[in-house]
Amino acid sequence: MIELPALEYHVAHGCNVSCQQCSHYSNFHVAGKLPAIEDAEADYARWSHRLKPRRFALLGGEPLLNPNVVQHIQLARQHWGESSLMLVTNGFFLHRFPELPIVLLESDCRLEVSQHGTHDEYVKRFREVKRLVWRWREEYPGINIKIRKSHRGWMRQYNIENGKPIPFRSKPAAAYRVCMQRTCTQLFRSMLFKCPALAYFSQLESKLKLHDLPQWQLFRDYQACSPEANDDEVREFLQTKAIPQCSLCPSRRTKFVHPNPMQRSALQ
Numbered sequence: 001m002i003e004l005p006a007l008e009y010h011v012a013h014g015c016n017v018s019c020q021q022c023s024h025y026s027n028f029h030v031a032g033k034l035p036a037i038e039d040a041e042a043d044y045a046r047w048s049h050r051l052k053p054r055r056f057a058l059l060g061g062e063p064l065l066n067p068n069v070v071q072h073i074q075l076a077r078q079h080w081g082e083s084s085l086m087l088v089t090n091g092f093f094l095h096r097f098p099e100l101p102i103v104l105l106e107s108d109c110r111l112e113v114s115q116h117g118t119h120d121e122y123v124k125r126f127r128e129v130k131r132l133v134w135r136w137r138e139e140y141p142g143i144n145i146k147i148r149k150s151h152r153g154w155m156r157q158y159n160i161e162n163g164k165p166i167p168f169r170s171k172p173a174a175a176y177r178v179c180m181q182r183t184c185t186q187l188f189r190s191m192l193f194k195c196p197a198l199a200y201f202s203q204l205e206s207k208l209k210l211h212d213l214p215q216w217q218l219f220r221d222y223q224a225c226s227p228e229a230n231d232d233e234v235r236e237f238l239q240t241k242a243i244p245q246c247s248l249c250p251s252r253r254t255k256f257v258h259p260n261p262m263q264r265s266a267l268q
Helices: 037-045 069-079 100-107 120-139 172-178 201-208 214-221 231-239 244-248
Strands: 002-010 051-059 084-089 109-114 145-148 159-161 164-166 185-188 191-193
Touching (some): 172 244, 191 231
Parallel strands (some): 051 084, 109 145
16 A cells, blocks of 8 residues: 555535635636545545555535535545544534434544634624534544644635736746645545645636736646556655745745635635
């Protein structure tokens, strides 16, 4: 088995909040279709007999937008039996899944609830999420739930010019050193992608019609790792650190406080 720190899978591409500079481009609402159980089964089957991630994460977007999220958790555990399994959500739709605590316990799946801001309107809504989480902790001993202060590490992923995202111009090694997604290998359309920015760029490009922007050409040229690759090729792919595409990412962590994530804006 080929070991890697983490492997991530989108259960939904869309999101119910708009966090500017989202590393998964979810703020641009590139929803697409919801990944079906059959899609995940096919994607996992191509890799689960070859890869051994220490952590396997189900996320998005907002994974709780997928009505089949419980089945996705169960399927993930079947395929990634030795991995630490976790579901990452903003928590706003947890109330829709009263059966979720039992499934989390049975699947040994950690629930990570991300806080995405400190704006009054948002905090008021997030307080309801925390109350539900605290109740689950009391009612289900042994459940593993963490509230993640995601907004504290927020950084700019790209610039905005004339209403469109424009990449940085950096030295790849410098950008890789500060990258917060450098161990976030994505499994998307049965392929392995180095990071979310590369995996979901095609969705962003299609949504915002970025095809005429030459600044993004390196991302267009990127080659994901195919399940047809041999083991040596997969290991090389996973072990390679900085790549040319890293030059389109920031080389320093510029502090950034995004606006209220509950308010959608045309300029994200």
